Amino acid sequence: MIGVALASSGCKTPPYDWNDSVDGLPDLSLIQDFSHPDLRRPHYCDGIFVFDEQSRLSFFDPVKLEFHDVVDLACPAAGGALPFSMALSRAGTAWMEYDSGQLFKVDSETGACTATTFQNTLNGLGTFGMGFAADAPGSASETLYIAGTDTGELAEIDQQTLAITSIGQLPSNDAELTGTGSGELWAFLSGAISHAGKVDKMTAQVSPNFPLPQLGDTSQDGFAFGYFGGAFYIFLLPPNGTTNVYEMNAANGAVRTLLTNTGRHVVGAGVSTCAPQN
Numbered sequence: 001m002i003g004v005a006l007a008s009s010g011c012k013t014p015p016y017d018w019n020d021s022v023d024g025l026p027d028l029s030l031i032q033d034f035s036h037p038d039l040r041r042p043h044y045c046d047g048i049f050v051f052d053e054q055s056r057l058s059f060f061d062p063v064k065l066e067f068h069d070v071v072d073l074a075c076p077a078a079g080g081a082l083p084f085s086m087a088l089s090r091a092g093t094a095w096m097e098y099d100s101g102q103l104f105k106v107d108s109e110t111g112a113c114t115a116t117t118f119q120n121t122l123n124g125l126g127t128f129g130m131g132f133a134a135d136a137p138g139s140a141s142e143t144l145y146i147a148g149t150d151t152g153e154l155a156e157i158d159q160q161t162l163a164i165t166s167i168g169q170l171p172s173n174d175a176e177l178t179g180t181g182s183g184e185l186w187a188f189l190s191g192a193i194s195h196a197g198k199v200d201k202m203t204a205q206v207s208p209n210f211p212l213p214q215l216g217d218t219s220q221d222g223f224a225f226g227y228f229g230g231a232f233y234i235f236l237l238p239p240n241g242t243t244n245v246y247e248m249n250a251a252n253g254a255v256r257t258l259l260t261n262t263g264r265h266v267v268g269a270g271v272s273t274c275a276p277q278n
Contacts, residue, residue: 057111
């Protein structure tokens with residue numbers, strides 16, 4: 001969550017088979033994409049998509065702890081606006097917000113970018129973090145939630161009309177969201193002492209709300225947040241460094257360092273609700 005410079009589009013061939021599951025076997029516990037002959041889940045169920053200040057949309061493999069570049073972003077944002085936050089739908093479409101207030105839909109495989117007619121109609125909402133969450137455990141139906149960075153307001157965006165409906169106030173004005181296929185919504189709350197917790201989708205109350213002093217002061221960091229396979233992944237970009245990646249235990253908030261000084265400048269992340277839940 002901070003700006004990303006624009007670059008010309010240029011799809012890069014990933015160094016792996018997009019159609020493979022994480023372990024190379026079909027996962028029959030998930031809703032299958034029957035357009036694939038082998039009935040394996042689509043590639044976007046198998047990891048976390050991230051974008052960085054170099055305009056790259058990339059795929060982070062939480063099993064191998066590897067980044068794979070996918071495409072250079074080239075959304076036609078007005079006035080040189082920069083990407084700010086993203087979410088990934090169950091269908092593999094990245095919904096990408098620019099700091100101009102524009103909202104685009106991006107094909108996560110090709111990088112093709114389509115403008116929407118979205119208008120920010122909530123007074124003072126400003127830019128926002130965002131994430132999809134399933135409407136019920138295992139449901140293919142999902143809702144796009146946003147968290148205002150100026151107001152801390154939790155709201156939802158109707159995927160058809162793009163209308164915004166306010167829900168309530170989060171305990172921080174600087175939050176990123178991620179959802180799960182089990183129907184939960186979680187937030188990473190940046191600050192002098194960061195927090196992360198489960199968000200009530202009806203009231204915006206956060207419980208449990210885990211303090212994360214291990215991360216230090218993140219109030220000046222770029223950050224992104226995603227859920228995969230029973231754990232949360234936090235991407236932190238310090239002002240004068242490169243992205244560090246952390247894993248947070250969903251049961252007790254314990255944090256462990258996965259990668260440091262990755263050479264990347266990650267500022268957004270998105271995970272489909274078809275991703276493994278444990």
